[in-house]
Amino acid sequence: MQQVHPELAPRPGLSRTEMETLQRRVAETAVFDDDLSFAPERVSLGDPENTTLVGDAAPPLVAGIDQSFLDGRALSAVVVLRGGEVVERVHAVSDLDLPYIPGLLSFREGGPILDALAELETDPDLFVFDGSGRIHFRQAGLATHIGVVCDVPSIGVAKSLLCGTPDEDVDGRPEGWRTPIRADDSVDAVGGHPATPETTIGYAFQSRQYDSRPIINPLYVSPGHRVSAETAVDLVSRLSGDYKLPEPTRLADAYADEAKAQYE
DNA sequence: GCGACAG
DNA sequence: ATCTTGTCGC
Numbered sequence: 145m146q147q148v149h150p151e152l153a154p155r156p157g158l159s160r161t162e163m164e165t166l167q168r169r170v171a172e173t174a175v176f177d178d179d180l181s182f183a184p185e186r187v188s189l190g191d192p193e194n195t196t197l198v199g200d201a202a203p204p205l206v207a208g209i210d211q212s213f214l215d216g217r218a219l220s221a222v223v224v225l226r227g228g229e230v231v232e233r234v235h236a237v238s239d240l241d242l243p244y245i246p247g248l249l250s251f252r253e254g255g256p257i258l259d260a261l262a263e264l265e266t267d268p269d270l271f272v273f274d275g276s277g278r279i280h281f282r283q284a285g286l287a288t289h290i291g292v293v294c295d296v297p298s299i300g301v302a303k304s305l306l307c308g309t310p311d312e313d314v315d316g317r318p319e320g321w322r323t324p325i326r327a328d329d330s331v332d333a334v335g336g337h338p339a340t341p342e343t344t345i346g347y348a349f350q351s352r353q354y355d356s357r358p359i360i361n362p363l364y365v366s367p368g369h370r371v372s373a374e375t376a377v378d379l380v381s382r383l384s385g386d387y388k389l390p391e392p393t394r395l396a397d398a399y400a401d402e403a404k405a406q407y408e
Numbered sequence: 409g410c411g412a413c414a415g
Numbered sequence: 416a417t418c419t420t421g422t423c424g425c
Contacts, residue, residue: 210415211415211416212416212417213415213416213417218416244414244415244416245413246412246413246414246415247413247414249414249415252415253415274414274415275414275415276414279414280414281413285414286414286415300414302414302415303414303415304413304414304415305413305414306412306413306414307412307413307414330412330413354424354425364414
């Protein structure tokens with residue numbers, strides 16, 4: 145995994161203002177339209193029936209990325225899938241430089257994630273991050289930041305909403321339901337990316353809903369880099385299995401916990 | 409000062 | 416994110 149834009153990588157030791165300035169540069173470089181090397185239809189968790197006739201080539205490589213934490217260190221895990229099959233798993237343990245600050249997550253977790261991505265032998269066609277992409281104050285969340293640095297299409301999948309406003313109430317919706325997340329006053333227009341009340345910066349997506357009681361909250365999906373908000377939700381939908389989180393993320397999450405045991 | 413905030 | 420037992424239900 146080589147960095148196409150190493151100058152935009154999160155560096156330690158920057159002041160808050162410098163971090164925010166760097167995020168604006170990341171957002172200016174980010175592409176929130178489809179610019180994929182593969183057809184979204186070719187992404188799936190596998191086709192037992194072998195009925196997929198869309199091209200001969202192997203399905204795209206999708207990497208799920210997540211972290212677990214130790215004392216002052218982060219364990220970043222990456223699980224790469226091809227049509228639902230795990231083809232590679234790598235992880236890295238890195239020292240943390242900053243505490244968690246809403247809006248500056250990529251400066252805490254970005255470096256450690258790049259450390260893990262450097263261990264990869266395969267070349268993912270898509271990154272799926274645990275956190276926001278365009279749904280961010282400066283339209284440069286973790287998924288956008290790392291996606292831009294590597295110039296790899298990426299998607300942000302968050303379990304809660306950082307900013308923006310859902311078009312409709314998100315409570316108690318059926319599986320598959322989705323509604324746009326629009327920019328609000330806390331979102332800045334950056335580069336060629338507007339932030340008007342009409343701007344869709346992501347989607348609330350109900351990936352799962354069990355018949356029983358506890359209503360499950362939706363996921364908040366947003367473009368990281370080189371994908372539109374619409375395609376981002378479509379891809380997350382295609383990558384969803386029997387659980388709330390998309391399979392790549394769920395497997396990375398489990399692997400992060402599993403590997404963590406060896407360091408504590 | 410008030411409110412609000414990914415992991 | 417993390418600290419944590421039992422418990423309800425498919």
